[in-house]
Amino acid sequence: xxxxxxxxxxxxxxxxxxxxxxxxxxxxxxxxxxxxxxxxxxxxxxxxxxxxxxxxxxxxxxxxxxxxxxxxxxxxxxxxxxxxxxxxxxxxxxxxxxxxxxxxxxxxxxxxxxxxxxxxxxxxxxxxxxxxxxxxxxxxxxxxxxxxxxxxxxxxxxxxxxxxxxxxxxxxxxxxxxxxxxxxxxxxxxxxxxxxxxxxxxxxxxxxxxxxxxxxxxxxxxxxxxxxxxxxxxxxxxxxxxxxxxxxxxxxxxxxxxxxxxxxxxxxxxxxxxxxxxxxxxxxxxxxxxxxxxxxxxxxxxxxxxxxxxxxxxxxxxxxxxxxxxxxxxxxxxxxxxxxxxxxxxxxxxxxxxxxxxxxxxxxxxxxxxxxxxxxxxxxxxxxxxxxxxxxxxxxxxxxxxxxxx
Amino acid sequence: xxxxxxxxxxxxxxxxxxxxxxxxxxxxxxxxxxxxxxxxxxxxxxxxxxxxxxxxxxxxxxxxxxxxxxxxxxxxxxxxxxxxxxxxxxxxxxxxxxxxxxxxxxxxxxxxxxxxxxxxxxxxxxxxxxxxxxxxxxx
Numbered sequence: 001x002x003x004x005x006x007x008x009x010x011x012x013x014x015x016x017x018x019x020x021x022x023x024x025x026x027x028x029x030x031x032x033x034x035x036x037x038x039x040x041x042x043x044x045x046x047x048x049x050x051x052x053x054x055x056x057x058x059x060x061x062x063x064x065x066x067x068x069x070x071x072x073x074x075x076x077x078x079x080x081x082x083x084x085x086x087x088x089x090x091x092x093x094x095x096x097x098x099x100x101x102x103x104x105x106x107x108x109x110x111x112x113x114x115x116x117x118x119x120x121x122x123x124x125x126x127x128x129x130x131x132x133x134x135x136x137x138x139x140x141x142x143x144x145x146x147x148x149x150x151x152x153x154x155x156x157x158x159x160x161x162x163x164x165x166x167x168x169x170x171x172x173x174x175x176x177x178x179x180x181x182x183x184x185x186x187x188x189x190x191x192x193x194x195x196x197x198x199x200x201x202x203x204x205x206x207x208x209x210x211x212x213x214x215x216x217x218x219x220x221x222x223x224x225x226x227x228x229x230x231x232x233x234x235x236x237x238x239x240x241x242x243x244x245x246x247x248x249x250x251x252x253x254x255x256x257x258x259x260x261x262x263x264x265x266x267x268x269x270x271x272x273x274x275x276x277x278x279x280x281x282x283x284x285x286x287x288x289x290x291x292x293x294x295x296x297x298x299x300x301x302x303x304x305x306x307x308x309x310x311x312x313x314x315x316x317x318x319x320x321x322x323x324x325x326x327x328x329x330x331x332x333x334x335x336x337x338x339x340x341x342x343x344x345x346x347x348x349x350x351x352x353x354x355x356x357x358x359x360x361x362x363x364x365x366x367x368x369x370x371x372x373x374x375x376x377x378x379x380x381x382x383x384x385x386x387x388x389x390x391x392x393x394x395x396x397x398x399x400x401x402x403x404x405x406x
Numbered sequence: 407x408x409x410x411x412x413x414x415x416x417x418x419x420x421x422x423x424x425x426x427x428x429x430x431x432x433x434x435x436x437x438x439x440x441x442x443x444x445x446x447x448x449x450x451x452x453x454x455x456x457x458x459x460x461x462x463x464x465x466x467x468x469x470x471x472x473x474x475x476x477x478x479x480x481x482x483x484x485x486x487x488x489x490x491x492x493x494x495x496x497x498x499x500x501x502x503x504x505x506x507x508x509x510x511x512x513x514x515x516x517x518x519x520x521x522x523x524x525x526x527x528x529x530x531x532x533x534x535x536x537x538x539x540x541x542x543x544x545x
Contacts, residue, residue, distance in 0.1 A: 308468065309468070310445070310470060310473075312444075313417075313468075313470045313471055313473070316409070316417055316471040337444065347442065348441075348443070348444075349441035349442050352441070352442075352444040384423070385420065385423055385466055385467060385468075386466060386467070386468040387446055387447070387448035387466035387467065387468060388441055388446055388468050390425065390466060403439065403440030403442070403443075403446070404440065404519070
């Protein structure tokens with residue numbers, strides 16, 4: 001294969017900043033460098049106006065009122081603020097939180113932290129397709145339940161939860177519904193109010209905005225939700241999140257939201273066509289498996305296991321040309337394979353053999369054609385090297401072998 | 407995490423990939439690791455009846471680049487060695503040669519285990535005394 005530019009298929013990790021976003025941000029570093037909290041001079045007014053405008057752009061994207069947007073440093077902080085803030089604010093009502101095993105670490109670790117502070121957490125299992133079982137959810141709710149936190153779309157599989165149905169259950173039982181919508185906002189419609197989400201975390205850098213700026217949507221009416229601040233200081237963001245606002249970041253976030261609102265549908269349509277092409281091309285290989293619900297899924301994501309090939313080794317065959325992620329242990333320092341795939345019932349072996357493809361606004365058809373060819377060659381090459389592929393081909397039952405766990 | 411040049415070189419040009427006849431009396435096979443752990447190594451040696459030296463070695467590995475490089479290097483080192491010499495190959499020699507980072511040391515341990523398992527398999531097949539060190543599962 002000829003050498004070409006690097007192909008980026010890791011948009012669920014982070015997206016490149018859209019050049020239109022960069023352009024909008026630039027004046028706010030030098031010429032318009034004011035602090036949005038400075039009330040006494042034009043620099044401050046100018047910065048405040050820019051932040052207000054961005055707040056409107058972002059609110060418009062998610063069908064919210066601009067007063068319902070709290071700026072943070074990113075989705076991790078938003079998730080922390082939402083859960084810890086609700087836990088403290090609603091302590092009189094109860095201490096029970098419901099979430100799922102496949103949530104992002106920012107939710108899982110926050111819940112584990114709260115468990116130590118006296119919270120009771122129910123960890124819902126997911127079905128094989130990655131979605132929660134609604135009956136399980138409803139059965140888990142009790143009088144002490146204060147919040148249900150379930151992600152809109154999963155970062156590893158792109159699987160979309162039945163948001164409206166979850167919201168209906170929460171409404172029925174008078175429980176708050178928080179969603180980590182990091183992977184969904186800006187890519188599919190995520191109207192918080194219409195859907196019935198009361199708190200929603202998201203971030204700029206997954207939607208072609210800059211890193212280091214995110215938001216928490218907090219419903220102001222029906223219900224009026226409050227969270228206890230986790231950062232003490234100057235009382236910014238209606239007292240819910242102190243700290244000088246990242247004005248250039250927020251301006252970029254706003255611009256990214258405006259572009260997403262205008263172009264989301266055409267982007268999604270184009271990307272789902274490219275994703276399907278990639279997926280169909282790769283599933284031609286024998287012993288491959290698509291992970292997660294194929295229908296209720298983000299348009300730009302495919303998670304595929306290539307049996308009897310280890311993900312990190314496979315990636316080494318093409319990582320000079322293509323950037324993506326693997327569910328294999330070896331990509332992280334932990335040596336544990338993807339807990340998301342394992343929670344969906346995949347064996348550790350299949351989790352080790354998985355790759356996550358996440359396309360983006362700047363992915364081209366030529367990128368996809370090249371990727372299909374490169375991955376196909378890589379899988380075939382690694383299978384030639386794989387003793388378990390050889391055993392599988394010889395008809396050996398791999399489950400009958402006494403492996404030496406290490 | 408970036409790989410060392412040597413790991414990349416072995417990964418791109420793995421030595422001695424293949425399969426020897428595991429039923430042959432002068433072939434010893436070591437299969438170590440588990441698919442659930444993300445690493446499986448199969449290392450085989452063929453011993454010359456006359457000289458007692460390892461005249462061929464082959465491997466196949468399911469695993470990351472470091473696991474593949476470790477087993478490729480092991481086959482290179484095994485060829486031409488006596489069984490006793492082969493038993494002295496230490497995982498830290500592999501770590502040093504390939505400049506493996508700490509998180510990849512288990513790959514070298516697996517390669518050492520595979521070497522010992524292959525030798526044990528050969529010895530058992532040929533009714534030779536098995537040393538305690540080589541007490542590793544074989545297949």
